[in-house]
Amino acid sequence: MNAIPEHPESDTELEFESTLRPRNLREFVGQEKVRTQLDLLLRAARLQGRTPDHILLAGPPGLGKTTLAMIVAEETGQALRLTSGPALQNAGDLAAVLSSMTEGEVLFIDEIHRMARTAEEMLYLAMEDFRIDIMVGKGAGAQSVPLDLPPFTVVGATTRAGLLPAPLRDRFGFTAHLEFYSDAELERVLERTARLLELGASGAPLAEIASRSRGTPRIANRLLRRVRDWALVHQAELDTPSAQAALELYDVDARGLDRLDRAVLEALILRFSGGPVGVRTLAVTVGEEAETVEAVVEPFLVRSGLIARTQRGRIATLEAYDHLGIAPTSR
Numbered sequence: 001m002n003a004i005p006e007h008p009e010s011d012t013e014l015e016f017e018s019t020l021r022p023r024n025l026r027e028f029v030g031q032e033k034v035r036t037q038l039d040l041l042l043r044a045a046r047l048q049g050r051t052p053d054h055i056l057l058a059g060p061p062g063l064g065k066t067t068l069a070m071i072v073a074e075e076t077g078q079a080l081r082l083t084s085g086p087a088l089q090n091a092g093d094l095a096a097v098l099s100s101m102t103e104g105e106v107l108f109i110d111e112i113h114r115m116a117r118t119a120e121e122m123l124y125l126a127m128e129d130f131r132i133d134i135m136v137g138k139g140a141g142a143q144s145v146p147l148d149l150p151p152f153t154v155v156g157a158t159t160r161a162g163l164l165p166a167p168l169r170d171r172f173g174f175t176a177h178l179e180f181y182s183d184a185e186l187e188r189v190l191e192r193t194a195r196l197l198e199l200g201a202s203g204a205p206l207a208e209i210a211s212r213s214r215g216t217p218r219i220a221n222r223l224l225r226r227v228r229d230w231a232l233v234h235q236a237e238l239d240t241p242s243a244q245a246a247l248e249l250y251d252v253d254a255r256g257l258d259r260l261d262r263a264v265l266e267a268l269i270l271r272f273s274g275g276p277v278g279v280r281t282l283a284v285t286v287g288e289e290a291e292t293v294e295a296v297v298e299p300f301l302v303r304s305g306l307i308a309r310t311q312r313g314r315i316a317t318l319e320a321y322d323h324l325g326i327a328p329t330s331r
């Protein structure tokens with residue numbers, strides 16, 4: 001019997017996520033090519049006694065960019081400093097961070113494409129020459145004072161690599177493109193998580209959760225926790241029926257679609273006869289922001305083959321009709 005421990009997990013969400021993060025590249029599941037490339041980069045830097053080249057991690061949310069940044073710091077034996085693009089809204093914000101960096105430290109900038117332009121321009125010089133120019137004074141008497149920085153490594157993460165200006169992209173010595181996970185890889189992620197949470201689950205129930213996790217480890221771990229909660233409350237084994245019942249309760253269907261995904265599909269098919277229709281019109285129909293539909297819902301539906309983009313708008317595929325159990329209409 002897969003007994004569910006009743007002790008609380010962690011005091012905070014941050015502590016919980018921290019316990020699940022791999023500590024090194026050997027523990028990191030999936031992204032085989034990126035892991036091999038990153039391992040080579042870090043080994044070469046270690047053999048040469050230098051700081052690793054700057055690293056850019058690009059890919060959708062939840063695939064492990066922050067975890068890889070932490071692993072870079074762990075593998076190099078250096079401290080990790082975390083910040084984000086939205087927090088660096090002027091050159092002064094970045095100067096405050098850079099001026100306190102120590103030699104070999106790893107600076108992780110999440111959503112680096114959202115940095116202010118003035119901060120980006122300062123970062124160019126810091127990444128290339130390890131120095132920055134600080135303006136002292138105001139008006140005609142202002143002076144530029146150069147400040148040398150110790151060698152350090154920038155790890156940037158972005159979900160929209162196309163928004164990064166070319167001068168910034170070119171200053172990264174290595175760019176990794178993270179891909180969505182296969183169901184088999186997600187099952188390995190869940191096996192590790194289940195082991196850390198002492199759930200005693202394996203095999204079919206984890207495969208069921210993996211198949212509904214949209215190729216994303218973060219989602220897989222979250223769904224496993226919801227299934228664990230369901231089994232605990234209902235005093236049931238963490239088996240396939242429990243997984244199916246819990247995921248049905250949380251509106252996650254057999255293909256990983258949630259309530260909003262299905263609402264968009266149903267609106268496209270039932271209200272607009274399968275399209276074509278613009279994304280803003282779809283968003284208004286389901287009562288969501290256009291940015292949410294375009295950035296969160298649409299990529300998964302397109303990748304799943306349920307909708308297609310055309311010059312005239314979005315259209316539902318035959319697979320979408322079949323998934324919702326609706327007879328196709330002639331366009």
